[in-house]
Amino acid sequence: MSAVTAARTPRVSGVRVAQQTLLHGLRTDSLLIRGVEGSDITKFTFNRRTAYVLKHPDYADHVLHGAVDRYHKSIEYELLRTVVGVSLFTDEDESWRRHRMILNPVLAKRHLTSVFDLMLAPIERFVERLKHGNSDRLEIDMTAGMTELTLDVVGSALFGHGMADLARRIGPDVTDGLRAAERATRLLLLANPPVWLVRLVAGIVDRAPMLPPPIGRLHQIMRTIDRMVWDVIHDRQEHPSDAEDVLGLLLSVRDEEGEPLPLRRVRDEAATFMLAGHETTANALSWMWYLLALNPDARERMLAEVDGVLRDRRPCFEDVARLPWTAACVQEAMRVYSPAWVLPRTCVEDDVIGGHRIKRGSTILIPINSLHHDERFWPDPEVFDPTRFLPERIKSHHRSAYLPFGGGRRVCIGKTFAMIEATLVTALMSRSFVYDLKPGHPVVPEATLTLRPRHGLKMIARRRGDGAATIEAAA
Numbered sequence: 001m002s003a004v005t006a007a008r009t010p011r012v013s014g015v016r017v018a019q020q021t022l023l024h025g026l027r028t029d030s031l032l033i034r035g036v037e038g039s040d041i042t043k044f045t046f047n048r049r050t051a052y053v054l055k056h057p058d059y060a061d062h063v064l065h066g067a068v069d070r071y072h073k074s075i076e077y078e079l080l081r082t083v084v085g086v087s088l089f090t091d092e093d094e095s096w097r098r099h100r101m102i103l104n105p106v107l108a109k110r111h112l113t114s115v116f117d118l119m120l121a122p123i124e125r126f127v128e129r130l131k132h133g134n135s136d137r138l139e140i141d142m143t144a145g146m147t148e149l150t151l152d153v154v155g156s157a158l159f160g161h162g163m164a165d166l167a168r169r170i171g172p173d174v175t176d177g178l179r180a181a182e183r184a185t186r187l188l189l190l191a192n193p194p195v196w197l198v199r200l201v202a203g204i205v206d207r208a209p210m211l212p213p214p215i216g217r218l219h220q221i222m223r224t225i226d227r228m229v230w231d232v233i234h235d236r237q238e239h240p241s242d243a244e245d246v247l248g249l250l251l252s253v254r255d256e257e258g259e260p261l262p263l264r265r266v267r268d269e270a271a272t273f274m275l276a277g278h279e280t281t282a283n284a285l286s287w288m289w290y291l292l293a294l295n296p297d298a299r300e301r302m303l304a305e306v307d308g309v310l311r312d313r314r315p316c317f318e319d320v321a322r323l324p325w326t327a328a329c330v331q332e333a334m335r336v337y338s339p340a341w342v343l344p345r346t347c348v349e350d351d352v353i354g355g356h357r358i359k360r361g362s363t364i365l366i367p368i369n370s371l372h373h374d375e376r377f378w379p380d381p382e383v384f385d386p387t388r389f390l391p392e393r394i395k396s397h398h399r400s401a402y403l404p405f406g407g408g409r410r411v412c413i414g415k416t417f418a419m420i421e422a423t424l425v426t427a428l429m430s431r432s433f434v435y436d437l438k439p440g441h442p443v444v445p446e447a448t449l450t451l452r453p454r455h456g457l458k459m460i461a462r463r464r465g466d467g468a469a470t471i472e473a474a475a
């Protein structure tokens with residue numbers, strides 16, 4: 001390939017992007033997601049920061065796989081680390097590698113069989129509450145409902161039956177924490193402080209008398225979550241049990257020298273699983289309910305599959321693999337609306353991507369939704385077509401043209417957990433009800449930390465086999 005200098009990389013003024021990103025959140029029609037028409041790499045600068053948007057899966061592949069050692073997560077993670085702790089999400093280099101090796105088995109399929117019942121119980125409770133609604137015509141805010149449910153599922157899997165209410169108690173703090181993290185990220189982008197300043201602030205967060213409001217708020221919330229999670233860990237140590245929940249697994253893993261994880265690290269990983277693991281899944285499910293309501297044929301096929309496989313019995317772990325169409329609906333929904341919409345990286349060693357020189361210190365943005373809608377890799381990209389993800393076709397896609405869970409070695413560790421959970425939620429909620437859009441409710445994607453419906457998603461739940469009756473929301 002002939003060498004093209006960075007000066008010839010298509011450039012855009014950062015002003016519009018910066019405004020949308022920093023002040024109002026990012027809409028899916030923004031430049032950052034579309035890039036410059038016809039170009040697979042776009043360079044833009046704003047506030048002394050140089051960023052490249054990579055719109056070709058080969059380029060994304062290079063950053064996530066081939067040249068992965070030249071890229072770290074973006075600089076914002078340095079500050080995040082001191083506020084939310086050092087966990088897989090915020091760690092780097094050798095420490096990340098060592099912990100990822102130790103933690104991989106915790107959320108691996110074979111261990112998830114033991115937390116399957118813990119995942120199932122909150123979903124069954126949610127459906128029971130729906131069933132007990134007896135009003136004729138009532139609506140659900142599906143996004144709020146899915147957020148509550150996914151927090152319950154991850155809380156139950158983490159802390160077991162005994163602590164089923166912990167996630168609910170922490171819930172408002174967790175949601176507040178995510179919103180504060182959003183504001184803190186925007187503040188950092190807006191101020192774009194030099195790296196040395198980020199590191200300095202990161203080093204004194206615990207002792208700083210005053211922090212900018214969103215960072216201070218995030219810190220305060222994390223301390224509350226911290227206390228609650230510590231309480232459970234200490235209680236578990238005082239009353240050891242054979243509980244096969246994720247916390248039990250985190251406490252029992254050993255490194256190659258036979259050493260357990262330090263308790264602080266257990267706490268940080270548990271809190272991260274809760275933060276990283278619920279809103280993403282909730283948004284994936286919300287978008288899926290939305291798309292199913294717009295595509296009745298796909299929905300009918302899903303209902304037929306669920307009825308045929310589950311009938312009236314309690315699902316077992318093996319049933320998840322028997323629901324390929326249901327799982328494909330979840331995967332296709334994540335293609336159309338990917339909850340994680342951008343993968344940010346910092347280049348830590350000079351590199352060349354597709355002939356373009358990338359200097360150390362540059363920001364790299366992989367716009368997931370743009371890759372998911374590229375018609376070179378997804379024919380009729382705007383069409384919701386779950387057949388793309390049926391087992392016989394799944395391997396035919398470019399591995400970096402579909403990145404809802406990221407890619408390469410930093411791929412989401414909760415991916416299998418999330419797919420099992422989302423498939424189960426879809427199947428169990430569909431056994432008794434179908435969900436239609438509430439007429440007139442505006443559905444507008446909003447890209448904040450995750451891509452979510454800006455005004456929530458108001459839906460009408462209709463009891464199956466009874467076209468007239470609608471039910472009261474549990475959410």
Ligand code: HEM
Nearest residue numbers: 088089273276277280281284340404405406410412414418
């Ligand atoms: C549909 C649901 C989910 C989506 C869309 C999602 C998406 C992602 C993405 C895109 C990344 C990579 C970020 C990057 O490379 O910059 C990631 C990483 C991560 N996710 Fe998820 N996630 C989901 C569910 C979960 C669940 C259920 C858990 C835990 C129970 C979880 C825990 C994590 C952790 C710890 C990481 C960091 C992994 C590492 O860097 O080694 N996620 N997730």
